[in-house]
Every structure is written in structure tokens, then in C-alpha cells.
Amino acid sequence: MGSGVAIVTGGGRGIGRAIVARLAAEGYKVVTCGRGARPDDLDTAVDWVQADVARPGDAERINEAAGDAALLVNNAGVQVEKTVTESSDTDWDAVVGVNCRGVFNMCRAVLPGMERRGGSIVNIGSISGRAADPSMALYNASKACVHGLTRSIAVDHGPRVRCNAVCPGWIMTEMAEDAFALARDPEAARRDALTRHPVGRMGTPEDIANMVAWLASDAAAYVSGACFTVDGGMTAAS
Numbered sequence: 584m585g586s587g588v589a590i591v592t593g594g595g596r597g598i599g600r601a602i603v604a605r606l607a608a609e610g611y612k613v614v615t616c617g618r619g620a621r622p623d624d625l626d627t628a629v630d631w632v633q634a635d636v637a638r639p640g641d642a643e644r645i646n647e648a649a650g651d652a653a654l655l656v657n658n659a660g661v662q663v664e665k666t667v668t669e670s671s672d673t674d675w676d677a678v679v680g681v682n683c684r685g686v687f688n689m690c691r692a693v694l695p696g697m698e699r700r701g702g703s704i705v706n707i708g709s710i711s712g713r714a715a716d717p718s719m720a721l722y723n724a725s726k727a728c729v730h731g732l733t734r735s736i737a738v739d740h741g742p743r744v745r746c747n748a749v750c751p752g753w754i755m756t757e758m759a760e761d762a763f764a765l766a767r768d769p770e771a772a773r774r775d776a777l778t779r780h781p782v783g784r785m786g787t788p789e790d791i792a793n794m795v796a797w798l799a800s801d802a803a804a805y806v807s808g809a810c811f812t813v814d815g816g817m818t819a820a821s
């Protein structure tokens with residue numbers, strides 16, 4: 584069972600919401616955040632901070648609301664479907680701002696406390712950070728950055744802090760639905776994605792929450808600096 588306070592960024596919907604629910608069920612006191620107002624259907628036991636992880640000062644505000652966080656899950660992320668030549672400065676700032684700067688901001692805010700008390704960080708990377716998804720240049724680069732930060736934090740802040748990443752494949756959330764919707768033939772794209780899954784189905788947010796819960800647990804005490812693919816075997820088959 585988990586104990587202490589867990590911060591989960593972007594827990595209002597999708598994968599983050601499933602991580603919040605799983606960690607609360609494990610016994611953590613959970614603090615989560617998002618840029619908008621608290622979702623009406625969020626468990627009342629979960630604390631909500633309206634915050635943007637990319638904005639200066641907001642990570643410190645989330646950390647203060649949490650008090651002594653034992654676990655940080657950097658889940659908040661955004662995607663822009665463009666090549667390099669299609670991307671604007673605004674696209675770069677949006678994607679790198681949340682996916683890289685946001686992770687950096689949050690880690691920098693929690694690490695001094697975690698180094699005193701001990702703690703664990705789980706970053707949500709992506710299989711896109713390992714092999715390039717077409718027309719996702721900035722997203723691919725930003726997730727590779729997340730994997731690199733994961734290894735550096737594990738090396739620089741051990742032994743008191745463990746840091747790992749989970750690299751999801753297709754997980755059926757608003758983000759994944761948006762990506763399918765942009766395909767020329769969304770239904771064909773969906774069928775094609777399914778055929779590339781050896782396990783015979785797409786992922787659920789709970790599949791990722793299960794991995795996060797294990798990485799946070801004492802069962803993973805010897806695990807640090809690793810990036811775990813959770814994609815139903817999709818990249819093994821490619």
C-alpha cells in the first residue's frame with residue numbers, strides 16, 4: 584500500500600485521472616492540478632490546484648499545497664501534430680513548455696524535499712520519444728527530453744530519490760481520439776492501429792496507472808533511471 588502524499592499533474596481527465604484514482608485506492612493522499620477549474624466529478628478526497636505546470640511559480644504552488652510529497656507523477660502533456668517546417672514558435676513554446684519545462688519545473692520544486700525525506704518520481708514519456716511518429720516532430724522531441732531528464736534525475740538525485748518513466752502506446756483518451764480524428768480516414772487509422780497490437784486491444788488509462796503504481800511501490804525499490812514501454816506489444820511488432 585502507498586503512503587504519504589502523491590502529486591499527479593493533469594489529473595482532471597484521461598491517464599492522469601486513472602492514476603489519481605489508483606493512487607488514492609492505494610492509500611495515498613493525492614493532489615492534482617489542471618489549467619481549468621476542478622472537475623465536478625473528481626473524488627472529493629482528492630485536492631485540486633488550478634495551475635499550469637509550464638508557468639513560472641505554479642510548480643512551487645502545487646508543491647506547497649501538497650506539503651511533503653513522497654511521490655510525483657508528471658503526467659500533464661500536450662501534443663501538436665505537425666512537422667518541423669509546419670511548426671511555429673508558438674507550437675514549440677506550447678509543446679516544449681508543458682512537456683519539458685513543466686516536468687523540469689515540477690521536479691525542481693519537489694526534489695529538495697524528496698532528497699531530505701526520500702521519494703519517487705514517475706514521468707509519463709511516450710513510445711514517440713523512442714521512435715518518431717510521423718508529423719509529431721515537437722511532441723517526439725519533447726518526450727525524448729522527458730526520458731533524458733528521467734535518467735539524469737535518477738543519477739543525480741539517488742539514492743534518496745528514484746526516478747522512472749512510463750512510455751505509453753495508444754491509450755484511448757481525448758488526446759488519442761484527437762489524433763485519430765486528424766487522420767484522412769479515422770476509422771481506417773483506428774483499424775490499422777489495432778492490427779499492430781499483439782495483445783489484441785488498445786490501451787486504457789488504467790493500464791498506465793497499474794505501471795505507475797508498481798513503480799511507486801517498494802516492489803520497485805531496485806528500479807531507477809528506466810523507461811518502461813507499455814504499448815500492448817506494438818513497438819515489439821514493428
Ligand code: NDP
Binds near residue numbers: 754
Ligand atoms: P489528455 O489530453 O486526455 O489529458 C491531459 C491532461 O493534462 C489534462 O487533464 C490537461 O488538463 C492536463 N494538462 C495539459 N497541460 C497542462 C498544463 N500546462 N498544466 C497542468 N495540466 C495540464 O491526455 P492523456 O491523458 O492522453 O495523456 C496524459 C499523458 O500521457 C501526456 O503526457 C501524454 O503525452 C502521455 N501519452 C499519452 C498517450 C495516449 O495515447 N493517450 C500515448 C503516449 C503518451 P487541462 O488541459 O485542463 O490543463
